[in-house]
Amino acid sequence: xxxxxxxxxxxxxxxxxxxxxxxxxxxxxxxxxxxxxxxxxxxxxxxxxxxxxxxxxxxxxxxxxxxxxxxxxxxxxxxxxxxxxxxxxxxxxxxxxxxxxxxxxxxxxxxxxxxxxx
Amino acid sequence: xxxxxxxxxxxxxxxxxxxxxxxxxxxxxxxxxxxxxxxxxxxxxxxxxxxxxxxxxxxxxxxxxxxxxxxxxxxxxxxxxxxxxxxxxxxxxxxxxxxxxxxxxxxxxxxxxxxxxxxxxxxxxxxxxxxxxxxxxxxxxxxxxxxxxxxxxxxxxxxxxxxxxxxxxxxxxxxxxxxxxxxxxxxxxxxxxxxxxxxxxxxxxxxxxxxxxxxxxxxxxxxxxxxxxxxxxxxxxxxxxxxxxxxxxxxxxxxxxxxxxxxxxxxxxxxxxxxxxxxxxxxxxxxxxxxxxxxxxxxxxxxxxxxxxxxxxxxxxxxxxxxxxxxxxxxxxxxxxxxxxxxxxxxxxxxxxxxxxxxxxxxxxxxxxxxxxxxxxxxxxxxxxxxxxxxxxxxxxxxxxxxxxxxxxxxxxxxxxxxxxxxxxxxxxxxxxxxxxxxxxxxxxxxxxxxxxxxxxxxxxxxxxxxxxxxxxxxxxxxxxxxxxxxxxxxxxxxxxxxxxxxxxxxxxxxxx
Numbered sequence: 001x002x003x004x005x006x007x008x009x010x011x012x013x014x015x016x017x018x019x020x021x022x023x024x025x026x027x028x029x030x031x032x033x034x035x036x037x038x039x040x041x042x043x044x045x046x047x048x049x050x051x052x053x054x055x056x057x058x059x060x061x062x063x064x065x066x067x068x069x070x071x072x073x074x075x076x077x078x079x080x081x082x083x084x085x086x087x088x089x090x091x092x093x094x095x096x097x098x099x100x101x102x103x104x105x106x107x108x109x110x111x112x113x114x115x116x117x118x
Numbered sequence: 119x120x121x122x123x124x125x126x127x128x129x130x131x132x133x134x135x136x137x138x139x140x141x142x143x144x145x146x147x148x149x150x151x152x153x154x155x156x157x158x159x160x161x162x163x164x165x166x167x168x169x170x171x172x173x174x175x176x177x178x179x180x181x182x183x184x185x186x187x188x189x190x191x192x193x194x195x196x197x198x199x200x201x202x203x204x205x206x207x208x209x210x211x212x213x214x215x216x217x218x219x220x221x222x223x224x225x226x227x228x229x230x231x232x233x234x235x236x237x238x239x240x241x242x243x244x245x246x247x248x249x250x251x252x253x254x255x256x257x258x259x260x261x262x263x264x265x266x267x268x269x270x271x272x273x274x275x276x277x278x279x280x281x282x283x284x285x286x287x288x289x290x291x292x293x294x295x296x297x298x299x300x301x302x303x304x305x306x307x308x309x310x311x312x313x314x315x316x317x318x319x320x321x322x323x324x325x326x327x328x329x330x331x332x333x334x335x336x337x338x339x340x341x342x343x344x345x346x347x348x349x350x351x352x353x354x355x356x357x358x359x360x361x362x363x364x365x366x367x368x369x370x371x372x373x374x375x376x377x378x379x380x381x382x383x384x385x386x387x388x389x390x391x392x393x394x395x396x397x398x399x400x401x402x403x404x405x406x407x408x409x410x411x412x413x414x415x416x417x418x419x420x421x422x423x424x425x426x427x428x429x430x431x432x433x434x435x436x437x438x439x440x441x442x443x444x445x446x447x448x449x450x451x452x453x454x455x456x457x458x459x460x461x462x463x464x465x466x467x468x469x470x471x472x473x474x475x476x477x478x479x480x481x482x483x484x485x486x487x488x489x490x491x492x493x494x495x496x497x498x499x500x501x502x503x504x505x506x507x508x509x510x511x512x513x514x515x516x517x518x519x520x521x522x523x524x525x526x527x528x529x530x531x532x533x534x535x536x537x538x539x540x541x542x543x544x545x546x547x548x549x550x551x552x553x554x555x556x557x558x559x560x561x562x563x564x565x566x567x568x569x570x571x572x573x574x575x576x577x578x579x580x581x582x583x584x585x586x587x588x589x590x591x592x593x594x595x596x597x598x599x600x601x602x603x604x605x606x607x608x609x610x611x612x613x614x615x616x617x618x619x620x621x622x623x624x625x626x627x628x629x630x631x
Contacts, residue, residue, distance in 0.1 A: 036280040044283065089273075105609055115262060
């Protein structure tokens with residue numbers, strides 16, 4: 001198996017999934033979620049990468065083969081969205097930790113299900 | 119151009135309602151009026167017999183983001199508008215913060231954007247916007263249970279969107295475009311290509327997390343049952359439907375019939391089982407949302423035009439009566455102070471009479487009583503099903519629906535406080551009227567040729583038979599207690615079942631190809 005962006009991103013995705021399933025701490029789960037998003041972004045950029053291509057600028061002198069600029073535009077939006085999601089969910093994790101004094105997902109699950117009606 | 123105005127104006131109103139908090143209600147009224155006019159304008163261009171296409175930024179099709187105003191887009195935009203109006207009426211006197219109104223504008227605007235877009239990456243961005251707004255709306259009251267439910271929702275939805283983005287990447291690598299029409303042409307040219315199974319499995323699994331498909335959307339029951347009634351109505355009636363619309367568009371482009379039918383059957387039967395077992399009325403409604411999504415998937419997967427259009431019609435009908443049910447149940451629960459069905463029944467005299475009538479109309483709609491909303495759409499859907507086994511399963515699900523809603527029959531007595539806020543009555547009348555008179559409304563979506571061959575005495579008898587059988591079975595089974603595993607609704611298990619669902623879809627697609 002060649003070592004390139006795609007294989008690394010698949011590996012990272014797997015690690016992130018393990019983190020989401022096995023680790024019970026909410027902050028670590030959030031880090032794993034960040035890793036999920038980072039690995040998809042890496043996959044998106046590296047699928048159409050061409051190391052010999054030039055920067056996609058119209059009218060630039062010299063090179064004729066250009067890199068496809070569309071994935072770069074998409075990746076920018078994806079990064080911004082993921083930043084927003086991580087920031088927001090950190091606030092919510094903070095609220096929960098302040099209330100229950102624990103970041104353990106299963107303990108919070110028990111506490112909340114005690115408070116809400118079954 | 120008008121297509122891009124729909125979401126952009128709403129986003130503008132959202133920003134304005136934060137900036138000018140005192141005028142938030144005036145802005146709300148104005149936005150509904152403007153949107154109503156835009157929808158009317160769009161419907162008028164359809165009378166002229168043409169579809170609108172708009173590519174943002176003046177690029178050619180395939181490079182820019184394409185918005186297409188077709189009949190389906192128009193219908194779901196109208197649904198978004200109608201539910202927006204209902205929720206505004208319902209919450210008018212509750213003195214909510216301008217932050218709520220901003221989120222409402224953003225949510226409806228994002229729905230407008232999604233129903234018209236034909237671009238996969240644009241759909242991804244809008245889905246994330248929907249995730250964020252519904253995340254904040256679920257936790258609006260800041261109860262710890264709500265915060266935890268919305269956090270779980272965010273984890274699973276964000277993972278789903280990551281999977282969706284991988285699908286977008288694979289598709290873009292092979293097709294070189296994100297336009298669904300161009301992708302459909304490319305897939306049709308070489309349907310045997312190996313990447314199609316991988317790309318479509320990734321895309322479907324990602325959208326299924328948002329669309330409320332069982333095993334993908336196990337965040338749904340707690341998020342929808344713990345939110346405020348107005349928010350639950352929007353989430354269950356509208357936001358879930360956005361995933362459904364995207365699944366419909368995907369099933370246009372990719373050969374998805376087998377996995378959709380299998381997922382649909384799973385979703386139907388498991389959703390109904392959990393609904394029958396639940397004793398909390400809002401959770402019962404939430405599980406019903408899941409089980410009814412199963413109908414839609416079966417309709418999309420069975421290939422005939424009648425079934426596909428009938429499923430879309432059912433999606434609209436479900437949006438209307440589920441929103442009505444959530445609003446009515448929310449009122450009842452506030453009057454009594456609990457959502458447990460036994461406690462509600464014990465203190466049914468405290469429930470306002472208007473809420474009981476609204477509840478009755480909603481129940482008649484959802485169990486498929488002729489000639490109301492559920493029946494009208496289901497008849498078209500079932501007329502398009504060719505496989506007898508699938509048809510029988512759909513019939514069984516209808517029976518299950520009746521069984522679980524029979525639990526609410528003792529609530530419907532003719533006593534209770536008569537006074538209720540006028541505007542809330544208006545919200546009930548708005549939704550209830552559209553449930554009762556759905557038959558003429560759904561004519562706009564279904565062409566005459568399909569419409570005329572769907573109506574037979576058989577559909578009528580089938581609907582009535584399902585209702586009678588359900589009532590009978592409820593009499594027999596009502597003391598049986600069903601114990602189902604509740605562990606699967608935790609985050610860890612949620613991630614695992616999403617992966618399991620993805621593998622299932624992928625294997626089914628490989629099997630077929």
